[in-house]
Structures are given as structure tokens and as C-alpha cells.
Amino acid sequence: MVVAKLMPMTDAFIPKNIIVTGGCGFIGSNFVHYVYNNHPDVHITVLDALTYAGNLENIKPILGDRVEFVHGNICDAQLLDELVPGHDAIVHYAAESHNDNSIANPEPFVKTNVEGTFRLLEAARKYDVRFHHISTDEVYGDLALDDPAKFTEETPYHPSSPYSSTKASSDMLVRAWHRTYGLRTTISNCSNNYGPYQHVEKFIPRQITNIIEGIRPKLYGDGLNVRDWIHTEDHSSAVWTILTTGRLGETYLIGANGERNNLTVLHDILRVMGQPEDAFDWVKDRPGHDRRYAIDSTKLQTELGWRPTHTDFESGLRQTVQWYIDNPQWWEPAKAATEAKYKAQGQ
Numbered sequence: 001m002v003v004a005k006l007m008p009m010t011d012a013f014i015p016k017n018i019i020v021t022g023g024c025g026f027i028g029s030n031f032v033h034y035v036y037n038n039h040p041d042v043h044i045t046v047l048d049a050l051t052y053a054g055n056l057e058n059i060k061p062i063l064g065d066r067v068e069f070v071h072g073n074i075c076d077a078q079l080l081d082e083l084v085p086g087h088d089a090i091v092h093y094a095a096e097s098h099n100d101n102s103i104a105n106p107e108p109f110v111k112t113n114v115e116g117t118f119r120l121l122e123a124a125r126k127y128d129v130r131f132h133h134i135s136t137d138e139v140y141g142d143l144a145l146d147d148p149a150k151f152t153e154e155t156p157y158h159p160s161s162p163y164s165s166t167k168a169s170s171d172m173l174v175r176a177w178h179r180t181y182g183l184r185t186t187i188s189n190c191s192n193n194y195g196p197y198q199h200v201e202k203f204i205p206r207q208i209t210n211i212i213e214g215i216r217p218k219l220y221g222d223g224l225n226v227r228d229w230i231h232t233e234d235h236s237s238a239v240w241t242i243l244t245t246g247r248l249g250e251t252y253l254i255g256a257n258g259e260r261n262n263l264t265v266l267h268d269i270l271r272v273m274g275q276p277e278d279a280f281d282w283v284k285d286r287p288g289h290d291r292r293y294a295i296d297s298t299k300l301q302t303e304l305g306w307r308p309t310h311t312d313f314e315s316g317l318r319q320t321v322q323w324y325i326d327n328p329q330w331w332e333p334a335k336a337a338t339e340a341k342y343k344a345q346g347q
């Protein structure tokens with residue numbers, strides 16, 4: 001079979017001095033390491049408010065000449081006025097990111113995800129800075145389990161939770177700032193990430209750290225909800241590809257064909273950790289729980305030539321389990337309070 005070589009139809013951009021918002025969180029800090037390791041000529045300013053989800057330890061080993069940390073809030077327009085000039089790109093990861101928290105208390109989600117994105121867009125407009133917005137597949141709502149379709153860039157927005165509706169709102173702001181003001185923007189909507197440094201409130205780290213602590217894992221509803229898992233390092237390489245070669249004004253979906261239901265993932269975790277298959281509790285479902293997410297990343301792959309490298313989920317999961325076993329000092333401080341919150345919710 002002859003495979004045609006696809007020529008990139010893109011606006012190449014070589015950043016030298018970038019701001020990464022939320023660079024002390026799970027995915028943002030992975031991107032900071034990715035750029036540090038692969039692009040030695042790029043200076044990175046991490047802007048992070050260090051909320052419960054942010055941890056300076058994530059980037060401490062690389063802080064120095066090439067990676068600078070600024071402790072601040074993306075809603076602080078005065079701080080942005082001081083910080084943004086002189087930078088050539090903003091890569092915007094900062095967000096309130098957990099669905100269950102958004103159901104319990106939506107207000108910080110509106111503040112950070114909507115107002116924070118607005119403030120950053122205004123600063124980017126004022127100082128003519130390239131803007132890449134990190135978003136989620138959840139803006140598209142959910143798919144039925146038997147639907148042959150996956151999400152594409154053309155799927156209509158249909159968010160379900162306070163979290164996903166604020167992310168959808170932020171995407172709309174980015175689109176409007178491109179069309180109305182000509183701001184140089186791109187958006188990426190990625191599926192569920194896994195890997196080291198993920199907060200223990202999230203599904204995979206919660207179950208791994210429960211097992212380490214002798215607590216039974218907790219599965220919502222009937223356990224058949226499907227998520228499309230991607231290793232966070234593949235997310236980082238995709239974002240760099242879009243930032244540097246993506247077409248301005250465009251959206252790219254990021255995914256690695258990793259569809260699995262929650263019960264299967266939990267069985268994988270239990271097996272990898274040497275536990276019986278039924279050593280978990282069924283708990284109350286999440287209100288409005290999305291059934292299935294699935295990403296079609298054809299546009300990113302054919303137009304920009306990106307490919308995922310962590311395509312063996314079980315191997316990535318084993319490495320992730322080992323990381324939590326090896327790094328209790330990183331997650332233990334957050335564990336008890338997180339479990340107390342879940343217990344109060346019946347989960």
C-alpha cells in the first residue's frame with residue numbers, strides 16, 4: 001500500500017519565552033518538564049495560584065534559569081499586566097478541574113475557568129501574545145455506549161456538569177477573541193489523562209492509593225461509564241505540536257484510542273496490585289454522570305503528524321502504580337481530607 005506523505009498546512013511558530021498557567025498541576029507540570037527536556041532554548045514562566053491541586057514540588061527540580069515560578073492568580077489583571085509583556089506565548093492549563101468538586105461547589109469553577117480565561121485573553125490581546133487554550137472532551141457532553149461515533153472538531157457543544165460548562169464557556173471566549181480581535185489562538189480538547197502526579201481525588205490515583213492504604217476502591221454507579229485514556233506525556237507532545245505548527249483559530253482534538261469502562265480499569269488496577277477482582281465497593285453515582293467519551297484525533301494526526309507513544313495502557317498503568325508506591329510523601333498529605341470529602345458525599 002502506498003501511503004501519501006501529508007504536508008503540514010500550518011503557521012509555524014517558534015516560541016522562546018512562554019507562560020504556562022497551572023504549571024504546578026498534574027498536566028501543566030508534565031508540559032513544563034516536556035518543554036524543559038525537549039526544547040532547551042525555551043524559557044518558561046509558570047503562573048500558578050497553588051490551590052489544593054497545585055504542588056510546587058512538581059517542578060522544583062527544574063526551577064532555575066530556564067524555569068521561573070510566579071505565585072499568582074490568573075484572575076489578577078494587574079499581575080498579568082506586569083507579567084505578560086515580553087512573553088511570546090501563553091499556554092493556559094490553569095483551571096478547577098474536578099467534576100465532583102464542581103457539583104458540590106460550582107463557584108470557583110466560574111471564577112477561574114471563565115473569568116480567569118477572560119483575564120488572560122485580555123492580557124494576550126493587549127500585548128499581542130500567542131494563546132493556546134487547554135480544554136477537555138467533556139465540552140461535547142457524552143455518547144451512548146453503542147454509538148459508533150466519536151467526538152470530532154465538528155461535534156456540537158453539549159456540556160453536562162458545572163465543570164464542563166465552564167470549560168465550554170472558556171472555549172467560546174477563545175473563539176470569539178480570535179474572530180473579533182484576531183488574537184492568535186488555538187484550542188485543544190483532550191480526553192482523560194493518567195500518569196504520575198495526578199491528584200488523589202481523580203479515579204485512577206484514588207483507587208491506587210486506597211489499595212496502598214488498605215481502603216477498598218470505590219466505583220460509581222454501574223461501573224460501565226467509558227473514558228478514553230491517554231498518558232499525560234502524549235498530551236504534552238500534542239500540545240507542543242499544536243502550539244508550534246497548528247493553524248491559528250483552529251481546534252484540535254487529542255486522544256489515543258484508549259476507550260475503557262471504569263470497571264475494566266479498576267480490574268486492571270486490582271490485578272496489577274495483586275488484589276482479588278471483587279475487592280472494591282459500589283458507591284452512589286455522580287449526578288449527571290457522562291456515559292461515554294471517545295475522541296477521533298484524525299485531524300491532529302493527519303494535519304500535524306502527531307502520534308501518541310504510550311499506546312500500551314497496562315504498561316503505563318504499571319508505571320503509574322509504581323510511582324504512587326514510590327512517592328507516598330507526595331500524595332499522603334492530601335489523602336485523608338480527600339477521602340473524608342468523598343465519604344460525606346456517600347462516595
Ligand code: NAD
Pocket residue numbers: 021022023024025026027028047048049050051052053054055072073074075092093094095096097098112116134135136137167189190191192193194199
Ligand atoms: P489540576 O487540578 O491537577 O491542576 C490545576 C492547576 O491550576 C493547579 O496547579 C492549580 O493550583 C492551578 N490553578 C487553579 N486555579 C488557578 C487560578 N485561579 N490561578 C492560577 N492557577 C490556578 O488539573 P489538571 O488535571 O492538570 O488539568 C489541567 C488542565 O487540563 C485543565 O484546564 C483541565 O480542564 C484540562 N484537562 C484535564 C484533563 C484530565 O484528564 N485531567 C483532560 C483534558 C483536559
Ligand code: DAU
Pocket residue numbers: 097098099100135136137138190191192193201202203204206218219220221225226227262286293
Ligand atoms: O475527559 C477529560 C476529563 O477527565 C477532564 O476534563 C477532567 O479534568 C478530569 O478530571 C477527567 O474527568 P472525569 O470526571 O472523567 O474523571 P474522574 O477521574 O473524576 O472520573 C473518571 C471516571 O471514574 C468517571 O466515570 C467517574 C468514575 N469514578 C471516579 C472516582 C473519583 C469512580 O467510579 N469512582 C471514583 O472514586
